[in-house]
Amino acid sequence: MKYTAHIKVMPLKELLDPQGKAVNSSLHNLGLTGVNDVRIGKHIALSIEANSKEDATQMATEACKKLLANPVMEAFEVTVAEG
Amino acid sequence: MKYTAHIKVMPLKELLDPQGKAVNSSLHNLGLTGVNDVRIGKHIALSIEANSKEDATQMATEACKKLLANPVMEAFEVTVAEG
Numbered sequence: 741m742k743y744t745a746h747i748k749v750m751p752l753k754e755l756l757d758p759q760g761k762a763v764n765s766s767l768h769n770l771g772l773t774g775v776n777d778v779r780i781g782k783h784i785a786l787s788i789e790a791n792s793k794e795d796a797t798q799m800a801t802e803a804c805k806k807l808l809a810n811p812v813m814e815a816f817e818v819t820v821a822e823g
Numbered sequence: 824m825k826y827t828a829h830i831k832v833m834p835l836k837e838l839l840d841p842q843g844k845a846v847n848s849s850l851h852n853l854g855l856t857g858v859n860d861v862r863i864g865k866h867i868a869l870s871i872e873a874n875s876k877e878d879a880t881q882m883a884t885e886a887c888k889k890l891l892a893n894p895v896m897e898a899f900e901v902t903v904a905e906g
Contacts, residue, residue, distance in 0.1 A: 763891070778868070780867050781866045787859040789857045796857075799858065
C-alpha cells in the first residue's frame with residue numbers, strides 16, 4: 741500500500757528563532773503589523789510503500805529520528821494518510 | 824482576538840526538488856528503502872492579532888504573497904485557528 745507522511749519539524753518553543761524574528765520585522769515593514777510572532781520550520785512530505793498505516797508511521801518517525809529532525813533544537817509531528 | 828496561522832509552502836509538483844532527492848538517497852542509505860519520494864518545504868506559524876478569522880486568513884495570505892512564498896516555484900496553503 742502507498743502512504744503519504746506529512747512531517748512538521750519546528751524549532752522548540754524555548755529557543756530563539758532568528759529566521760522567524762527577521763521575517764516578523766519584514767512583515768511589519770510591509771505593513772502587516774497584526775503579526776506578533778513568527779516561527780519557521782520545515783514541512784516534509786514522504787511517499788512510503790508499506791504494509792499498514794502503522795508501518796508507514798513507524799518508518800516516518802524513524803526517518804525523523806535518524807535524519808530529518810535535530811532533537812536538541814527541534815520537535816517533529818508525523819501524520820500519515822493513505823494514497 | 825488572537826489567531827494562529829499555519830502556512831505550508833511546498834515546491835510545485837512539476838519542479839525538481841534537489842534537497843528532497845538528496846534526503847531520499849540518505850534515507851535509502853540508512854535502510855529506509857520503503858520511502859519512494861521526498862519533497863521538502865517550509866512550515867511557518869504566525870501569531871496574528873485580528874478582528875475575525877477572515878481578517879487573519881487574509882493577512883496570512885497577503886504575507887505569503889508579499890514575502891513568504893515564491894509563486895514561480897512554490898505553492899502555499901494557509902490554515903487559521905483561534906488562540
